Amino acid sequence: MLREDYEIVIGLEVHAELSTKTKIFCSCPTEFGAAPNTHTCPVCMAMPGALPVLNEKVVEYAVKAGLATNCSITKESKNDRKNYFYPDLPKSYQISQFDKPLCTNGSIDIEEEGKAKTIGITRIHIEEDAGKLNHNEFGSGSLVDLNRAGVPLIEIVSEPDMRSSKDAENYLRKIKSILEYIEVSDCKMQEGSLRADVNVSVRKKGAKEFGTRTEMKNMNSFRSIVRAIDYEAERQIEVIENGGKIEQETLRWDDVSGKTFSMRDKEDAQDYRYFPEPDLVAIRLSDEYIENIRKNLPELPESRKKRYLEEYKLTEKESKMLTASKYMSNLFEESLKICGNAKAVANWLLSDVSRILNEKEIEPDQIPFTAEQLAKMIMLIEKGTISSAIGKKVLEELFENPKDPEKIIEEKGWIQISDEGAIKEVVMKILGNNPQSIADFKAGKDRALGFLVGQAMKETKGKANPKMLNDMFLEELKK
Amino acid sequence: MQVSREEILHIAKLANLNLKEEEIDTYLLHLQDILNFANIVSNAPVDDLNESIGANDTYNVFRKDEVKVFEDNEALLQNAPEKERNMFKIPKVIQ
């Protein structure tokens, strides 16, 4: 545990790939997973003589993100070159924004143990992603794939306003949720379309000055971010307590060992030599342009939450949890449209679906089944075709091998027995095997009924209609 | 401004260029010479002038977000000094 006399100070630089159809400076597609170097052209391969042309959607999406995070939009903006050599950066400069980012001075609210806390957003700027270096598993060396080079990114830089790894997680979850809601990024962390550079420093509580910070780049899971912050804070405190000094440096977090390592040669101090990109012209945004985007901003989580409270009579906690992720929230709304039972859908999503997500350590956007499949499952329970116990099994199956729930229960033979004759047969058999229970019931021990129903369920492997079983036992016992 | 030997070596490193021992003095001399001349910009009467980014003051030139696939993907890799499985091969990089 962190020493109580210290405080952690955390700032995040979140990189989100924008979900435009094409790259930021050329017309190549941005889809993930294409064969190496097939989504490339002279521009993103930095062929001599090729020139960038800015994708209008990138500006629009960045402005959307800025408005959704309460930023001021910069009316006179421009692109700048950030110069450094790396094999995944084909031009040896990244087109980014230096002193005139599109958005500045925003903030979002996160919650910490029920209390609201505001995290400042310094700036949001647009830039291009780099390519990918692949380890050559069949031979020596590394291999450069430039499909990702030029995919548009926004970088969201926070103020150093977070004080715990939990804060950082909450902040990142909130950013992710907002970006999903406004549909500017699909935020698939496992594909690297949302990643964060984490800056950590520590200081004695009450100190005015910040400590020296270290940076961990390209973190793409909540779990590693939390672990890395906690580890790094402890490490820094230990260094300081032992009379050492923290060096400002870039670290690499290793998830396997759970440690941070120094990354760059210290002799190679970076000097990015930023200067205005002469191949592009200035960006000027009119009030009208900005207002138009503001007007058309999709519903944000806060307002959805309110709607869930009022329209669907969900509880505060349910509404909050459902709206935390846009995928979850959309799944809720779409399922609801089909089956009409808000409470049931909410219950399933927040209990069993959430439990499975936790077990599998995956995010809602990785849920493999559709809203229709979930809704159908719920309707099958309502119709009495399956019990809720079977429902849970169907859900597990939907995670493994998603298809029409009716097909699942048919194939697995999970259809509920609601045939009166068949139920009667089971009831008679159980009664015949358990004379003692009959006696107990008649002596006023109501619990005996539960036992009998349980036996019948066991006999039918959970498929018997529990209500019919109950009724029929009562009827027989009262005879 | 006087340029030092260390500085020119640092600059060469930033630019990813080697300077041979015998080249350093020549480059240093030339750089110093040119900079001495270039220093006249510091006396230019520009106090309240904006910085020009380019020759023209145009703005807002954008492209529609429409996919166009480059027609000759093969030609993009034909100049590669070394390639493997349609990727550019380089010495091993530990990330």
Add this chain to the structure above:
Amino acid sequence: MNITELTVHELQEKLQSKEITIEQITKAYVENIEKYEKDVQAFITPLKENALKQAEEIKKKVENGEITNPLAGIPIGIKDNICTKGIKTTCASKMLENFVAPYNATVMEKIYGENMINLGKLNMDEFAMGASTEYSYFQTTRNPWNLNTVPGGSSGGSAAAVAANMVPWALGSDTGGSIRQPASFCGVVGLKPTYGLVSRYGLVAFASSLDQIGPITKDVKDAAILLNVIAGHDEKDTTSVNKEKVDYTKVLKNDVKGLKIGIPKEYFGEGINSEVKQSLEKAINIYKELGATVEEFSLNIADYALATYYIIACAEASSNLGRFDGIRYGYRTANYSDLKELFRNSRSEGFGAEVKRRIILGTYVLSSGYYDAYYKKAQQVRTLVKKEFDKAFEKYDVLLTPTSPTVAFEIGTRSNNPLEMYLADICTVSVNIAGLPGISIPCGVDSKGMPIGMQLIGNKFAEETILNAAYTYEQKCRFRDVFKSDNVSPKGHM
């Protein structure tokens, strides 16, 4: 009739009247290349066979009416920093010795769209950095007027090939005078268009905010014809300007009455060779005779502009040339064990000394601690230069200056002192800094018979004005007729 002595508009007339055929034109030029290239060395990649084959095909297509472009079958030479798909584009550098561009520059699409014939890729200073072609990795081009002198640069191959009648015209590129100065040295016409008039897409960048492609031709009318082909908005180049097309051949009125010519006296100062000065003074008098009003005025920005030019051009170049890292194309060292060595050795071995010098200067002025003193200041000076030109163009239609302080110098005499070499660009660079159009036309020869160039500078997108002014002077003085005689013609020296 010697076909290769003709201008392109003359060739067009002869084609029209069927006095000559498309095939004859290309053949005549190929023959001249075979005759003169060993002396002049203007080509990096001549395309003789290919050109002959194309001429044959185009001739057939024209005959059966498949193509009707007025320039179909006219050959052209291309500076080797303009990308040509399937043909080597070397930038006269070891770095790109074997580089075959995967696409055509926009200007090449336009050239091929007119069914013109590419006769070959022309020599230049490496990556267009230089003023003599002495910095070409491959060869130094000779000035056809005197083979011991340089043709100028960086588009020296283009100017020399036109002057030696090895191509009827050529494309060059101009970042600080690289079209106008070699045109002046070789006694031909060179036009640097307004920044943004011609697409830079596919021009291997030296300094993005200064580079423009332009024509090098035998006369002004040809320059207008070729500008018609290459000018125009291109959505692939954000800095290309979207404005209405002008037919530049229609603006050649052979009349300068009432034209207001400003003579910036700073461009006639002590650094300017006296014979050059005299020649220019004669030209000024001719303009007066032709009815233009001429006035001397002060444009005190030449030194600032030159310093600014070297800061901005080198800064942009240091970044633009970062992509040559030995990974995707270009020279890769044989000598490396890790990535760092691959980068450094490839670049150190692949670039020549002048390119490295400019990369180092450019990296220096952008580096932390110096940015404000140099780059930022230079950008402010750029605004100042623009403003001063704006003021001048409130009063004058055209500014007249020498193109270069001297005529062509002897090979090997000026490469040792870079600063001195840079200072020779004093007349041309401010035009690029302000993004203006400038044309160089021959206005006489010195006592040794070497051509002298006059530069006419126009306001932004006022190509019409400078083309007409140049044309009117040319019609009056007929430089080509006067100096085409045997004793001074290029071939007279071979």
